[in-house]
Structure formats: C-alpha cells, structure tokens
Amino acid sequence: xxxxxxxxxxxxxxxxxxxxxxxxxxxxxxxxxxxxxxxxxxxxxxxxxxxxxxxxxxxxxxxxxxxxxxxxxxxxxxxxxxxxxxxxxxxxxxxxxxxxxxxxxxxxxxxxxxxxxxxxxxxxxxxxxxxxxxxxxxxxxxxxxxxxxxxxxxxxxxxxxxxxxxxxxxxxxxxxxxxxxxxxxxxxxxxxxxxxxxxxxxxxxxxxxxxxxxxxxxxxxxxxxxxxxxxxxxxxxxxxxxxxxxxxxxxxxxxxxxxxxxxxxxxxxxxxxxxxxxxxxxxxxxxxxxxxxxxxxxxxxxxxxxxxxxxxxxxxxxxxxxxxxxxxxxxxxxxxxxxxxxxxxxxxxxxxxxxxxxxxxxxxxxxxxxxxxxxxxxxxxxxxxxxxxxxxxxxxxxxxxxxxxxxxxxxxxxxxxxxxxxxxxxxxxxxxxxxxxxxxxxxxxxxxxxxxxxxxxxxxxxxxxxxxxxxxxxxxxxxxxx
Amino acid sequence: xxxxxxxxxxxxxxxxxxxxxxxxxxxxxxxxxxxxxxxxxxxxxxxxxxxxxxxxxxxxxxxxxxxxxxxxxxxxxxxxxxxxxxxxxxxxxxxxxxxxxxxxxxxxxxxxxxxxxxxxxxxxxxxxxxxxxxxxxxxxxxxxxxxxxxxxxxxxxxxxxxxxxxxxxxxxxxxxxxxxxxxxxxxxxxxxxxxxxxxxxxxxxxxxxxxxxxxxxxxxxxxxxxxxxxxxxxxxxxxxxxxxxxxxxxxxxxxxxxxxxxxxxxxxxxxxxxxxxxxxxxxxxxxxxxxxxxxxxxxxxxxxxxxxxxxxxxxxxxxxxxxxxxxxxxxxxxxxxxxxxxxxxxxxxxxxxxxxxxxxxxxxxxxxxxxxxxxxxxxxxxxxxxxxxxxxxx
Numbered sequence: 073x074x075x076x077x078x079x080x081x082x083x084x085x086x087x088x089x090x091x092x093x094x095x096x097x098x099x100x101x102x103x104x105x106x107x108x109x110x111x112x113x114x115x116x117x118x119x120x121x122x123x124x125x126x127x128x129x130x131x132x133x134x135x136x137x138x139x140x141x142x143x144x145x146x147x148x149x150x151x152x153x154x155x156x157x158x159x160x161x162x163x164x165x166x167x168x169x170x171x172x173x174x175x176x177x178x179x180x181x182x183x184x185x186x187x188x189x190x191x192x193x194x195x196x197x198x199x200x201x202x203x204x205x206x207x208x209x210x211x212x213x214x215x216x217x218x219x220x221x222x223x224x225x226x227x228x229x230x231x232x233x234x235x236x237x238x239x240x241x242x243x244x245x246x247x248x249x250x251x252x253x254x255x256x257x258x259x260x261x262x263x264x265x266x267x268x269x270x271x272x273x274x275x276x277x278x279x280x281x282x283x284x285x286x287x288x289x290x291x292x293x294x295x296x297x298x299x300x301x302x303x304x305x306x307x308x309x310x311x312x313x314x315x316x317x318x319x320x321x322x323x324x325x326x327x328x329x330x331x332x333x334x335x336x337x338x339x340x341x342x343x344x345x346x347x348x349x350x351x352x353x354x355x356x357x358x359x360x361x362x363x364x365x366x367x368x369x370x371x372x373x374x375x376x377x378x379x380x381x382x383x384x385x386x387x388x389x390x391x392x393x394x395x396x397x398x399x400x401x402x403x404x405x406x407x408x409x410x411x412x413x414x415x416x417x418x419x420x421x422x423x424x425x426x427x428x429x430x431x432x433x434x435x436x437x438x439x440x441x442x443x444x445x446x447x448x449x450x451x452x453x454x455x456x457x458x459x460x461x462x463x464x465x466x467x468x469x470x471x472x473x474x475x476x477x478x479x480x481x482x483x484x485x486x487x488x489x490x491x492x493x494x495x496x497x498x499x500x501x502x503x504x505x506x507x508x509x510x511x512x513x514x515x516x517x518x519x520x521x522x523x524x525x526x527x528x529x530x531x532x533x534x535x536x537x538x539x540x541x542x543x544x545x546x547x548x549x550x551x552x553x554x
Numbered sequence: 555x556x557x558x559x560x561x562x563x564x565x566x567x568x569x570x571x572x573x574x575x576x577x578x579x580x581x582x583x584x585x586x587x588x589x590x591x592x593x594x595x596x597x598x599x600x601x602x603x604x605x606x607x608x609x610x611x612x613x614x615x616x617x618x619x620x621x622x623x624x625x626x627x628x629x630x631x632x633x634x635x636x637x638x639x640x641x642x643x644x645x646x647x648x649x650x651x652x653x654x655x656x657x658x659x660x661x662x663x664x665x666x667x668x669x670x671x672x673x674x675x676x677x678x679x680x681x682x683x684x685x686x687x688x689x690x691x692x693x694x695x696x697x698x699x700x701x702x703x704x705x706x707x708x709x710x711x712x713x714x715x716x717x718x719x720x721x722x723x724x725x726x727x728x729x730x731x732x733x734x735x736x737x738x739x740x741x742x743x744x745x746x747x748x749x750x751x752x753x754x755x756x757x758x759x760x761x762x763x764x765x766x767x768x769x770x771x772x773x774x775x776x777x778x779x780x781x782x783x784x785x786x787x788x789x790x791x792x793x794x795x796x797x798x799x800x801x802x803x804x805x806x807x808x809x810x811x812x813x814x815x816x817x818x819x820x821x822x823x824x825x826x827x828x829x830x831x832x833x834x835x836x837x838x839x840x841x842x843x844x845x846x847x848x849x850x851x852x853x854x855x856x857x858x859x860x861x862x863x864x865x866x867x868x869x870x871x872x873x874x875x876x877x878x879x880x881x882x883x884x885x886x887x888x889x890x891x892x893x894x895x896x897x898x899x900x901x902x903x904x905x906x907x908x909x910x911x912x913x914x915x916x917x918x919x920x921x922x923x924x925x926x927x928x929x930x931x932x933x934x935x936x937x938x939x940x941x942x943x944x945x946x947x948x
Binding site: 411412413445447448451455456476477478479480481482483484486490491493494495497501502503505507518529530 | 670672673674675690691692694695696698699700701702703706751752753754755756757799801803804805806807808810934
C-alpha cells in the first residue's frame with residue numbers, strides 16, 4: 073500500500089514574538105511567536121530546504137516526480153517545481169507539477185502523488201509544500217501566519233506510514249482569498265468564515281471520515297490538521313472529542329504560526345516524529361473544502377534516516393531584533409536606495425543562467441580524475457595539476473565546510489546589512505567564495521563550521537536570482553548527537 | 555627573453571589635480587595632463603607617432619584620446635587591464651618603442667568616476683566569462699577578507715591588526731597633505747583612523763581609498779634619444795605584468811595573507827632590472843594602497859619586509875617619508891583616490907619627479923631607483939604590474 077517513505081521539514085531560523093508585533097501597533101499582546109522567513113528566502117527556497125531534509129539517505133535517481141504546492145510561488149508564470157527538481161538534481165524525466173490556489177494545495181499534491189504511485193506512473197514522488205503568506209500589517213494574519221515548508225517522499229515500498237484512505241470534498245465560499253492583484257490575504261467576517269467555513273467543514277469532514285472507516289476518536293493516536301489560529305485548534309479538537317494534550321499536541325501555532333498550505337503536512341510530520349509503529353494518524357486540511365486521510369504507521373517510523381524534522385527546526389531559533397526588521401525584510405515600506413550602482417546592471421542573462429544550471433543551481437563543480445582536486449566553479453584545466461578535460465562532476469551542496477576568511481560589508485545594498493561574505497574551504501578540497509546568511513555578525517570567526525543553503529541573491533527586472541550561500545551549521549540531524 | 559632595461563626613457567610627464575573635478579570634463583583632464591607632458595618634454599602633439607590610452611570606464615577605442623588632443627591620424631590603442639590599466643598603457647608604449655617601431659609615443663590614462671553619481675565603481679559584469687550569481691559584496695569586502703586572512707595567519711588580535719592598518723593610512727595622509735595634486739590633503743590621527751565607520755569589516759573608512767576623477771600622461775622615447783629632449787630623463791629598468799589564474803579563489807593552497815601575483819611580478823621585475831636586494835636598492839616605491847591591507851601585504855610580497863614581519867617596519871617608520879624606504883610619498887591611492895586608468899601613470903609621475911629631485915617638500919634624499927606597483931582584481935585573482943625606473947643608465 074502506498075504511503076510515506078521519508079519526511080523533511082523546514083522552519084526558518086527567525087521568530088518574531090507576537091508581543092513585539094503588538095508593541096509596534098499598540099495592540100493587545102498575544103502569546104507565542106511566529107516563524108519569519110529570512111530576507112533571502114521564499115517558498116521555493118524553503119521547499120528546497122525541506123526537500124533536502126527529506127532526501128537524506130534517499131537515492132535521488134529513484135525520485136520520479138516533484139510536486140510543489142504553494143499559494144505564494146515566486147512566479148505567476150514559470151514553474152517552481154522544475155527549478156526545485158533541478159536544484160535537487162532529480163532525473164530529468166521526473167514529472168514536475170505546481171499546485172496552488174488554496175490552502176488545500178499541499179494535501180492536493182499529496183493525493184495526486186498517492187494516485188500516481190498507486191497507478192504505477194512513478195515509483196516515488198516528492199511532495200513539497202511551502203508558504204509565506206502576508207497578513208495585512210496590524211491585522212490578525214500578520215500575528216498568526218508563519219513561514220515554513222514540508223516535504224514528503226511518497227512511494228509504494230518501505231513506507232513508514234501507509235495512507236489507507238484519502239477523501240476530498242470541496243466547499244465554495246468566499247472566506248479567505250487573495251485576488252491576482254492582492255499582496256495581503258483578505259478574509260470575510262471572522263464569525264461567518266469560521267461558522268460556515270473552516271470550523272464547520274473541518275469538523276464534518278473529519279467526523280464523516282471517522283464514521284466511514286469505523287474509527288472512534290480514541291482510535292486515533294494523532295490528529296494532524298491546519299487551523300488559522302490556536303482558538304480554532306482547541307475548538308475543532310473539542311468538537312471532535314480529541315484530547316488536546318495527547319492527540320493534537322499542537323507545537324506549531326505557539327512557535328511557528330499558520331504555515332498555509334504546509335501547515336497540515338508539518339503537523340503530520342510532527343505527529344510522525346512522535347509515533348510508534350502500528351498507530352493511526354488522522355490528517356485533515358481545510359481550504360475551499362477539506363481533504364482527510366487515514367494513515368497507519370509501520371515499524372519503520374521509529375528508524376527513519378537522520379533528518380531535522382519539525383522539532384529540531386523549532387528548537388533552532390533566533391528572535392528578530394524588532395518588528396521594523398520584519399517590515400524591512402518583507403519590504404513593507406520603501407527605503408532610501410543605497411548610493412551604489414543600480415541593480416539593473418546585474419540583470420542575469422537568461423542564456424547564461426540556463427547554461428549554468430548544472431553547476432550553479434546544484435552547486436556542482438568538478439573533481440580532477442588525475443589528481444583528485446575538487447574545484448568550483450567547474451574547470452576544464454585543473455587548478456592543481458593542469459590536466460585538461462579529465463574531470464568528473466562533484467556536488468558541494470552537502471559537503472561540510474569551514475570559514476577560511478570573511479568580511480562584513482556595510483556598503484552593499486541589502487535588506488540585511490551587512491552582507492557577510494566568506495571564503496569557505498570544503499572538507500576534502502575545494503574553495504568557494506559565497507555570502508553567509510542567517511548569521512549573527514558577532515558569531516562569525518575563521519574556522520567556524522558552515523553548511524550550504526539555497527537562497528535568493530536578489531530580484532531584478534522580474535527575475536529572482538537564486539544561488540547558494542553558506543550558513544552557520546544550524547542543527548545536527550537527530551541521531552547524531554555526540 | 556630580452557629585457558626592457560635601459561632601452562626606453564620617459565622625457566615628459568603630466569598629471570592633473572585628482573579629486574571631485576565637478577567642473578572638468580574627461581576631455582579637460584586629458585588635455586591638461588597631456589599638455590603638461592608635452593611642455594615638460596619640449597614637444598607638441600604633432601611629434602607623437604603613436605599613443606596608448608588606458609581607461610576602464612571612459613569609453614571604447616582610441617578615439618576618446620585622439621579627439622580632445624586632435625592626434626593626427628596616428629595609431630591609438632585602447633588598453634584595459636582593470637586597476638592596472640594605467641601601467642598597462644605605459645608598458646605597451648615602452649615595448650613599441652623598444653621594438654623600434656616608434657621613436658616618440660604617448661601614454662595617457664584617465665577616468666571620470668564622479669559623473670556616475672555614486673560612491674564606488676560601476677558594476678559592469680562580464681557577460682560571457684563569469685557567473686551572474688555568486689556573491690554580492692563590494693570590492694572592499696574582497697580585500698577585507700585578506701585582512702581577516704592575514705590577522706588569522708599571524709595571530710594578530712583585531713586591535714593590533716587594526717592599529718597597523720591605521721598607521722599606513724596616517725602615513726599616506728601625511729604625505730598627501732604635502733601634495734597640492736592630491737584629492738585629500740589632510741592629516742589624520744591614528745585614533746581617527748581606527749575608530750572610523752566600518753566599510754567592510756575589519757576595514758574602516760580610512761582603510762579605503764576614495765573615488766576621484768583624474769588623468770596623467772607620459773612621453774616615452776628611445777633611451778639613446780632621451781637626452782636630446784632633456785638632461786634628466788628617467789630610464790625604464792623593468793616593466794612586468796603578472797596575471798594570476800584565479801588559483802586563490804579555487805584552491806585551498808592560497809593563504810589569503812599575501813598576493814601571489816605581487817610576489818611573482820616583483821620577482822620578475824627585480825630579475826629584469828638586475829635588482830638583488832630590493833629593500834636596499836629601491837629608493838622609493840609607489841604601491842597600490844587601494845585598501846590599507848593591500849599596502850601592508852605588498853611590503854612583504856615586494857620583499858621590503860620579511861614574510862609575516864611587516865609590523866616591525868610599520869612600527870619603525872621604515873616606509874615613512876624620512877624612513878629607510880619611503881612608500882607612497884605622494885599620498886598614494888589613499889589621498890589620490892583611484893580613477894582606474896590614471897592611477898598607474900599617476901604613480902609613475904611621482905617616481906619621475908622624485909628621481910629628478912623635483913618633488914618639493916616630499917623629496918627623498920638621493921633616489922636612484924623608483925618602483926610602481928599597480929594592482930587589478932582582488933586577492934586570489936589579481937592582475938599586477940611592477941615597473942622600475944632609474945635616473946641613470948646601467
């Protein structure tokens with residue numbers, strides 16, 4: 073029976089406390105904090121991070137599809153899934169699809185992946201869901217939303233959780249929306265939206281699924297679902313008679329927020345992390361309708377390959393200095409341009425970008441077959457032994473590295489002054505000059521261990537210029553503690 | 555392989571006041587620099603048989619030079635080698651004369667950076683040769699990483715390293731205060747230097763050269779004809795350019811505490827000029843202090859100080875105007891800024907005046923050999939020129 077073979081998650085390093093948001097707007101303080109994507113992250117880069125987490129120990133050649141779900145993709149017209157598949161170095165024959173349109177697009181993608189695997193059109197499909205929705209400044213969305221991503225590898229064999237049943241129902245209602253001209257999420261009156269939308273449909277859909285498959289609430293070990301805020305988490309759990317402490321165990325709203333289309337699947341990953349074999353998990357996702365799924369874990373769920381998952385990402389956190397930093401990162405107000413050359417001068421050439429996909433998007437250099445020196449960018453004549461054209465591809469994305477030298481550039485235009493630039497030396501050879509992201513200026517020293525992260529360098533003339541940066545090693549995967 | 559030594563001589567030079575020359579056009583500066591050189595050599599533009607024009611940002615082809623000077627349908631070659639462009643113009647002019655093709659040639663370098671409307675250099679990305687992605691930092695950060703690398707290699711605490719860099723800035727500002735052609739003619743204190751706002755850590759404002767407009771020019775002729783123009787010509791002893799293959803950006807073998815191209819370019823120039831003990835034989839050096847850390851490492855790469863021990867010479871004042879080996883006597887890039895194409899020629903202008911003992915309050919005693927060092931690119935991926943000139947044959 074098809075199911076989930078591997079999972080990964082990504083929660084950005086930065087958190088903004090709801091009290092700080094309230095401080096900025098002189099509003100009533102709310103408890104907890106929300107995750108904020110770094111100034112150089114978006115749904116695509118977060119999906120890459122979650123996917124890399126999920127693919128640890130997985131043969132990438134075995135992945136036959138990549139489904140990317142988001143209501144906040146970087147482009148209206150240009151497939152994000154193709155970019156992500158390319159960054160992940162998936163086979164070129166992998167089926168790539170972008171899902172969007174509602175908060176249900178993450179579970180829509182999961183359903184499609186299960187169907188593909190069941191039908192035999194793919195052996196394994198990687199489902200990524202990511203969102204970073206903007207709430208109106210001073211509104212509840214800004215408080216309750218959070219940024220994050222999740223990835224699930226769906227396959228037929230060796231699953232850690234079987235998906236036994238999957239049901240869908242649609243529900244036409246104008247409760248939560250963004251038009252093609254909107255930046256911020258709009259909502260109808262809250263009481264109407266909840267009574268006739270979210271709460272009603274969620275409760276009825278889950279109740280119907282339980283009844284259809286002969287399950288009582290007590291049979292469910294974990295109930296994983298999305299909710300716009302903590303109040304609705306409690307309300308739905310209560311109506312369905314799930315115990316909030318043991319069956320719901322919501323860790324996301326307090327410290328991450330509502331991650332849009334990724335929320336129910338992040339909740340599922342959190343449930344899987346806490347599961348033993350033979351347990352039933354109920355998944356539900358609302359968004360212009362409701363998807364429900366019944367999963368049963370196998371013994372493999374306790375011996376998953378090391379990954380960072382939800383818990384470790386939540387533990388690894390740094391508070392934003394203040395609300396103004398969030399405003400600056402999300403570019404919610406115009407600021408004085410730097411007295412530097414106009415960014416238009418750095419418009420990437422589409423031809424060069426295309427030509428350099430293999431080595432730039434995948435951070436793949438060459439390794440000299442003759443003398444063994446890894447080098448980046450790829451060279452035809454070896455930097456060490458000068459042998460010509462005896463190179464093999466060498467991917468640096470997951471090779472441990474250390475800072476060889478660095479500087480903090482206070483002049484360059486950026487949303488996060490200063491630009492920290494580094495030379496990093498990879499274990500086993502190879503040196504790359506790259507920016508460092510998600511660093512505390514005071515922590516950067518020569519010799520510090522770093523890892524690679526796929527980020528946005530800048531945006532110019534409608535083009536997002538993505539490349540790799542290094543970052544301080546964020547958290548060690550579970551199972552590798554000293 | 556032949557040597558350029560004593561085959562060509564400089565018989566005239568010109569240099570405008572560098573600075574924010576709002577009221578002057580590029581053409582104005584070219585005319586002023588070139589006519590100062592013509593008058594210095596006692597010739598007119600009609601005597602020039604060929605010209606080399608060095609600029610990075612002021613436009614394409616030799617027409618940019620030929621037009622303001624009305625050069626009369628002679629060959630003009632536009633050369634570009636990043637920040638070493640000015641020296642590249644000199645070198646090519648020297649080689650053409652040494653080859654016997656011409657007897658009297660002109661080399662000019664100029665740049666009008668202040669018309670761009672911002673600090674720093676325009677960002678012209680090579681379309682076909684280097685990625686659009688990579689990093690987003692300014693050149694200052696590229697050089698700052700060499701400071702970090704040097705401090706780490708030799709175990710210098712931040713305060714100690716910063717103090718060394720500050721002393722270089724103080725020295726060059728002192729020299730610039732004595733030079734009416736410098737952009738900045740003010741002394742600074744060590745305290746001011748080390749506490750200045752950070753540009754690219756650990757480099758502060760006074761560790762970085764300014765952005766200026768400027769132009770400089772040289773008249774070059776055969777060594778055997780030189781005294782027909784003037785009694786005190788300056789003879790070229792070496793003219794080297796060293797290009798690195800970006801090894802330092804690709805390989806972990808590079809220590810980021812020196813510039814390999816400067817080390818090798820220096821060795822080649824000393825061999826060409828027959829210099830055995832640079833510290834003793836070189837009387838004055840004009841080096842590429844685009845950032846204070848660059849001057850610091852150049853002192854070791856050009857063998858003025860033992861490897862890793864330049865701090866002793868900085869503390870001892872070895873490179874001060876009255877020191878054992880005065881460096882950047884005119885104030886350097888620190889006080890002249892860096893109008894790219896003009897810089898190498900501006901350096902040679904100071905060496906030329908010093909060797910003729912016409913450097914006024916900055917004059918060093920009994921100079922025999924002067925050196926210019928001009929560097930393009932960044933540590934690990936540099937283009938370096940080293941030119942040596944002397945006031946005597948042999």
